[in-house]
Amino acid sequence: MKSVLLDPTGELAATTTVAPSPRPPSLDGKVVGLLDISKARGNVFLDRIEEHLVGRGVTVRRFAKPTFTKVAPIDLRHEITTQCDVVIEALAD
Amino acid sequence: MAELPDGLVAIVKRDCPTCNLVAPVLATLAADSVPLTVYSQDDPTFPDGVRVVDDRNLQMSFALDLDTVPTLLCVSGGREVARTVGWSRDAWRDITGRADLGETLPEHRPGCGSRTQDPAIAEAHAVATLLPKLHSRRVELGEEEDDAEACFERGWSDGLPVVPPTPARVARMLTGTTRAPDEVVAVVPPDLVECTVEKVAINAVMAGCRPEYLPVVLASVEAACTDEFNMHGLLATTWFSGPLVVVNGPIARAVGMNSGVNAMGQGNRANAAIGRALQLVVRNVGGGRPGEIDRSTLGQPGKYTFCFAEDEAGSPWEPLHVERGFAKSASTVTLFAAEGPRGIIDQLSRTPESLARSFAACLRATTHPKLVLAFDAMLVVSPEHARVFRDAGWTKARLHEELGSLLQIDGSEIVHGAGGIAEGLPEAFAGSTLPKFRDGGLLIVHAGGGAGLFSAIIGGWASGSLGSEAVTVGVGT
Numbered sequence: 001m002k003s004v005l006l007d008p009t010g011e012l013a014a015t016t017t018v019a020p021s022p023r024p025p026s027l028d029g030k031v032v033g034l035l036d037i038s039k040a041r042g043n044v045f046l047d048r049i050e051e052h053l054v055g056r057g058v059t060v061r062r063f064a065k066p067t068f069t070k071v072a073p074i075d076l077r078h079e080i081t082t083q084c085d086v087v088i089e090a091l092a093d
Numbered sequence: 094m095a096e097l098p099d100g101l102v103a104i105v106k107r108d109c110p111t112c113n114l115v116a117p118v119l120a121t122l123a124a125d126s127v128p129l130t131v132y133s134q135d136d137p138t139f140p141d142g143v144r145v146v147d148d149r150n151l152q153m154s155f156a157l158d159l160d161t162v163p164t165l166l167c168v169s170g171g172r173e174v175a176r177t178v179g180w181s182r183d184a185w186r187d188i189t190g191r192a193d194l195g196e197t198l199p200e201h202r203p204g205c206g207s208r209t210q211d212p213a214i215a216e217a218h219a220v221a222t223l224l225p226k227l228h229s230r231r232v233e234l235g236e237e238e239d240d241a242e243a244c245f246e247r248g249w250s251d252g253l254p255v256v257p258p259t260p261a262r263v264a265r266m267l268t269g270t271t272r273a274p275d276e277v278v279a280v281v282p283p284d285l286v287e288c289t290v291e292k293v294a295i296n297a298v299m300a301g302c303r304p305e306y307l308p309v310v311l312a313s314v315e316a317a318c319t320d321e322f323n324m325h326g327l328l329a330t331t332w333f334s335g336p337l338v339v340v341n342g343p344i345a346r347a348v349g350m351n352s353g354v355n356a357m358g359q360g361n362r363a364n365a366a367i368g369r370a371l372q373l374v375v376r377n378v379g380g381g382r383p384g385e386i387d388r389s390t391l392g393q394p395g396k397y398t399f400c401f402a403e404d405e406a407g408s409p410w411e412p413l414h415v416e417r418g419f420a421k422s423a424s425t426v427t428l429f430a431a432e433g434p435r436g437i438i439d440q441l442s443r444t445p446e447s448l449a450r451s452f453a454a455c456l457r458a459t460t461h462p463k464l465v466l467a468f469d470a471m472l473v474v475s476p477e478h479a480r481v482f483r484d485a486g487w488t489k490a491r492l493h494e495e496l497g498s499l500l501q502i503d504g505s506e507i508v509h510g511a512g513g514i515a516e517g518l519p520e521a522f523a524g525s526t527l528p529k530f531r532d533g534g535l536l537i538v539h540a541g542g543g544a545g546l547f548s549a550i551i552g553g554w555a556s557g558s559l560g561s562e563a564v565t566v567g568v569g570t
Contacts, residue, residue, distance in 0.1 A: 003240045006258045007230035008249050008295040008377040010286030069326035069560040 024086065027058045033084035035072070036064040042090035049088060097157075097173065100128030101189060102166040104154055107139040109205035111180050112163045116140035118185065118195050127189070134162065134208045151209050155218055159207035165189075179204035216268060223264040226274045229291055231260075244299070249377055251369065251397055255299035266294040269304030270311065271570045278311055279318035281379035282325035283386040288314065288378045293370070296377055300370035300398075305348050306363055308568050309426060310370040313338045313400075316428040316566040317371060323561045327430050327554060328381040331388050334554040334561075335396040336375075337431035337471075338368050339538060341414035342424030344568050345402035352402035354542030357434055357473070357549070368400030393433040401540060407476055408539035409483035416489065417565045424568040429471055429536065430561035432552035439478070440546040445485040448478060449492060452548065453499035457529055459552045463507040463517040465527045469534040469553030469563070472496075475541035478548045489537055500529035531556055536563060 024030055032053055034046045050060050063080055065072050080087055103119055105112035120142040122129045130146060133139050134154055137147035148154055157164070161178040167188045168174065177184035180202040186194045208214055234243050240257035244250050256262065267274055267290070274291040281288045290311065297310045317324045317336050327334060340350055351361035359365065375381045383392065405412040405421075414425040437455045442448035452472060459470045474482075482492060504522040511517055518527075534556050541547075554560050 002236055003234045003238070003243075003257065004260065005232045005234065005240065005243070006227060006260055006263050006291075006295050007232050008258055008292065008299060008373065010281070010284055010288070010292075010378045010380060011230050012284060012286065012380070067326075067555075067559050069330065069555050070323060071325065 027053070027056070027086065030085040031059045031061060031083060033061050033063055033080045033087040035080065035087055035089045036062070037068040037072075037089065037091060038065050039068045039091070042068075046088070046090045049090075097153075097166075097168050097171055098128065098130045099168050099171065100130065102130050102132070102168055103163055104132045104134065104148065104157065104159060104207070105140065105163045106134040106205070106208060107136040109162050111202045111204045112140070114198060114202055115163050115180050115185075115195075116143075118198070119143050121194070122189060122191070125189075125191070151214065151218070154207055154209045159209055161204040162207050163204055164207070216265065219268040220261060220264040223267045223274065224260055227260055227263060227291055228275065229263075229295060248382075249299065249373075251372060251376060253397065255373070256301055258295045258298045262298045263291065263294050266298050266302065266304050266307055267291070269307035270294075272311070279315050281314070281318055281374060282381065283328060284378075284380035286378050286380070288318075288374060292378050293374055296373040297366070297370040300373050301362065301366040302370050303348070303362070303366075306367050306370070308570055309338075309340060309344060309348065309363075309367050309424075310374075312426045312566045312568040313367065313371045313428065314374050316426055316564045317375065319564050321562040322428050322430070322564040324375060324379070324381075325386075327561055328375065328379075328387045330554060330560075331390045332554050333389060333391060333393045333432045334430045334552075335393065335399060336368075336371060337395065337429045337551065338371060338400040339413060339427045339429065339471075340367070340400065340402040340425070340568075341405065341412050341419075341427065342568070343422065344424035345405075350400075350402035352404035352540045356401040356404070356540040356542075357399075364400050364402070365398050368395075368398030371400075372396065372398060395431060395433050399431060403538045404476070404540045407479075409479050409487075410489035410537070410539060413536065413538050414565055417563075419565065419567065425565050426568060427536075427563055427565040429551070429563045430469075430554035431471065432554075434473065434549040434551045437548045437550060438546070439548075443481060445482050445487045445492070446495075448481050449495045450499060453496050455550055456496065456535070457500060457502070459529070459550060461516055463511065463514060465502055465507065465518070465529050466531055466534075467555060467559065469530065469536070469556040469561075471536040471538065471551040471553065473541065473549040473551065474537060474539050475545055475548050476539070476543050477546045479539055492537065493535065496535065497528065497530075501526050502529060 036042045036046055053060050119140050123143045131143050132148040132153050133145045134148055137145050164178050166173050166176050175188045182195045182200050241254050244255045272290045276290045277287045279288050348363045350363045403412050415421050419425050439451040460468045504525040507517045508520050508523050509517045
């Protein structure tokens, strides 16, 4: 006999894949956001990136999550999307 | 609900001495001008001389929410306007308006239990009532498909077999709560899915729960999905931790939880299934699976299930939930972001001062002896160790205070390079003194078997607003 079971999952509709945003052909005139997720030494990595970008005449804005253990607050995400064309996130220790 | 006839309505069963006692009264009433309808729960030929409606399927009895037979009602315009249970001459005379009713009968006789109160019948009815309220997607298995294997193949298991969640099992599980199946319990990370009581019940079936555990599982899910507990971060971390459920209050004993011998180990169904049900909800409803959002480097076996009750009766101290602001009579779950337990041996200390020093020395090694403040811990004190504090009159507050003093660490011991170890704090801390744990970062509970001068440390995870705060939630019905 065929069994019938109840689906234990969240029954989310098949997730649609979001295509990555197109890469800008150049950073000239772009604003690059650097997001530190607040893991130890993420700032060291981002400091070097900032040096390189600023050296190439790129405008850089720095952002930081309050803690690496939680998703970025919605205000921070809004701030980054309205102020920047590109964002680089420092993930690792 | 079945339509209620106007006039007098009586519900009886042959297997009830009081119903037999009132049978002649019903025959008298049947001959009267007021219409009388008699429902029989077990024998449509009873009582003699009265036209009886067969209610062996208990449809009317359940609709009237009976607990006793005989029950006599007065119905007007389809609505019940008066009710009495058992035999009371005065009450029956009031309702029927017959001042001479039951002259030869005793003044009062209690009734018997309605068949609707038979536990097996009540459960079958509750299941039948709940089945149509289940709205989860039906997954029809193939003719030759094994149901246990099917659950593995669909990714619903934590690696061990699950109980296949058939609609009947889920409906039976839902009899364990008064909450409606479609009520939303929490929004479960990481997919932020609204999780209903029904979804929790499905996963509780799979985990091996009995219906009476369901309120504890519901409270655990609610607590785990608070912003303070931060289940999303707890999943995503590379650290070992997972949600530990500590159960306090009368519910622990009522559902047969273990707080004694092997409290944190295997062998007790409630401990095992409640913790597992929470993990299955996070996996299945929230979508939190190892290798995906769950990035733990090594994990730990408590991520299958980690749940135990505090031994309150044998404790020298106020239980955890009382310390956290609940009444002693309340039942609660406290969620803690936990590593696995590690043991503390001290078989020689007979004074609380000496034993507290042992605890402090071991607690200092949590995560790393040179790291402070970032992680919480739970200390599980066993009965034989607790006796040392009880005999000396140490309160839990006193133990907290002593451990706080003993765990003030000289910064020079824990900066980078100290002790030949690179791990540690920046050099700037060399001149300061730092506590191992933040305020409130050490929880103390009492559990374990009566023999063994051992206690346990359960390491935590990133503490407080930085990561996870322990959360205590009341267990409902």
